[in-house]
Amino acid sequence: MEDSIYKIKIGGAAGQGIKYSGLILAKLATRLGYNIYNYVEYPSLIRGGHNVVQVSISKEPVFAPSQNSDFLIALNSDAIEKHQDELSEDSYIIFDNKNKVNIVKGKAIPIPLSKIAISAGGEILINSVALGATIALLSGDIELFKDLIEEEFLDKDKKIRESNKKAAQLGFNYAFEKFKDKIKKVLIKNNNAQVKMVVDGTDAISLGAIAAGLQFATIYPMSPIANILHTLALYQRKYKYIFEQPEDEISAINMAIGASFAGARSMTATSGGGFCLMTEGFGLAGMTETPLVVIEGMRPGPATGLPTWSGQGDLQFVLNAHQGDFVRIVLAAGDAKEAFELTMTAFNLADKYQTPVVLLIDKNICEHAQSFPFFNISKYKMDKGKITTEFSPKYQRYKDESDGVSRRTLPGLGNFFIANSYEHDTEGFTTEKKGEIKEQMEKRMRKLKTLESEMPDPLLFGPEDADITLVSFGSNKGSILGALKLFNNVNFLHLNWLNPFPKDAVSKRLEKSRHIVDIECNYTGQLAKLIRTETGIEINDKFLKYDGRPFFKEEIVEKINSVLKKS
């Protein structure tokens, strides 16, 4: 166990409940007063294929996955073969003693997993047996675990709850008796801890949207954002907003635009492929000056690419999508909490600037659960921007204004206007007059200037003065922060406002840097390209990854060491 983070990996076949096991274990650890970070890897299959979850547990917040594990729960023999290298001599390996396994590293904990499972009700229960055994070996609270099973399966048959609880208890008893000498104090209740939720990025975005006053969401299912729609669909009656599943992403964005035009705070969400279809509607929101929030959850590659893996290759696409010039706001979250906060910000920006706002996240954020205290929403102030509910016979929807933002109104209040995808005059009538065309283009684009004045500076982590400055965006933040703890001469510039771009702040910071390393998950260094375009600063040292896996802390540490060695 290094740097006080205890890492448990659960591996097995899809359909064995791997992700669920990781989540329930994470919730147990969180209720016992620890912080967690869950990392999942799985192929795009419903059954079969190798699934993995790593639960990292610590008294301190955990920001990122690790390449090593202290405990392996192998629900099939494949898991041992695949993850042996990630273990140390002290690591434990739980496996079914009916399987012949070749353990090179780590301590074997053979348990009759399937035999116990069958005695509790069926082979399907082996994950609960293994979790029960794990809880015994790590001094966890089996009663609390059984409460969690009860809660998680509340909507399921009572028989399912009882058999899972029985399986867990039998697994616990077996390990407790047979491996008494191996029990470690990892999950002893940490009494002084705050109550924490376990949420991933998709949960956080859903919560952020509800907190921000979401009224209408329409989302076509796609990995890795599908869980946003599950959550939003579930709570629509309680919080009185509407979720609708459209026929495609084209419909999704157009429906959201329609609802927003009619006065509802509206959003949609998709991944890169879906955003390709939304590109057309994206510019429509810009041209008609309709507020809109779009969540874009990145996965790697063009076309279908790698549906269940992570990437950051959509940055330049989102920055440039659609023909012509219009104002788009592009934000990017570094973790689930930032995703929550930026979702709320996005809704205000969309209303205030009457234009589309994209929140970029990557699969690592979407699906990797983290523990957080309850999010604070008491300080959130909904900003609906310039809007009138008064009737005025002289009303002009697109009146020229010095800040670029005209007063909006809603249909049904008596005011006449046209939201027109054609170039239009101040009332919205189609125009081809050069003076009016110029005025409207300049009015819309002026919003960018207004926006720049309220844009926050990017976040700097680490010392003001450093030998190396790391620049990155998105989920790399977690691994970078983890690595940063080991150095006192490295700092990190985390960019979460990408358009408009905080060019002055970034220029000032990077001009002071002795050595800059750009870190991102794509092939061409899209963030570095953006920085060069906006500031003229060329970053030569690019540390890029494009194999669908996240940056691990260990890789960042190694990179920093290699730069330090050279200088």
Added chain:
Amino acid sequence: MTKLEDLTTKCNPTWCAGCGNFGIWGAFKNAAVEKGWDNTNSVLVAGIGCHGNFINFIKLTSFEGLHGRAIPVATGIKLANHKLNVFVFSGDGDCLGEGGNHLIHGARRNHDLTVLIHNNNFYSLTVGQTSPTAPHGFKTKSTPFGNPDFPISPITLAIASGATFVARGFAGDIPKLSELIIKANQHKGFSVIDVIQPCITFNKEFDHKFFQENTYQLENHDPTNREAAFKKSLEWGIKQIPLGIFYQEEKPDYESQVSQISEKPLVEISNIRKNLDDLFRKFL
């Protein structure tokens, strides 16, 4: 009370003299005057094509969207404020070509919308290419050797997709078309009117005279009989173009099934949420 002059805008129609769109324009304005549709209760959504210019010539709040995408925009508007009458103006290229998927699914979900398909068998704004309703063998700029495609029937498609009010009107019969528009709007659910209109510039085959001579009003037809409606929808030819209501069905519309808006429209429900602890607790 809506008066005809209330609907006048500063723009003069830019359609060709004799265009069928004038008839649809007139029929809609007459219906608006009769029913009192104004900026407090109605909104129009249009696609792109000759029909789309409509919104410039009638003083009712409107959204002119993208080619083919009027139905999803209208769906969003209706869900956000179901008190509004939401009218969709679309064309044969707009609604059956580019936006065909939206017609199918809008109908399937039975949103309470009124969709007018300005059907002239042509892409006229782009100066004369074949459209999804153009007959087989039709010569256009894109089919100089005759159209190899067979036409789609908007009526058959609408019924099959689940539309609960399906009718055909003729741009040359303004009073009857007005009546259909009013009935379509009164119907709770997805209403489609296939409005046949001559394109006097490009469509030399289906001119005013052709439609006057070959259309007839549906009589002795039971619009609640889906099978009979399908049969009638396939009828097309000399003296064989039926006009009127092909199909009408009472079925819950989408909006009435959304319990959140059973008391008032979505935009009138407070969306200020000060405390979400109950929700956060679900994630413990």
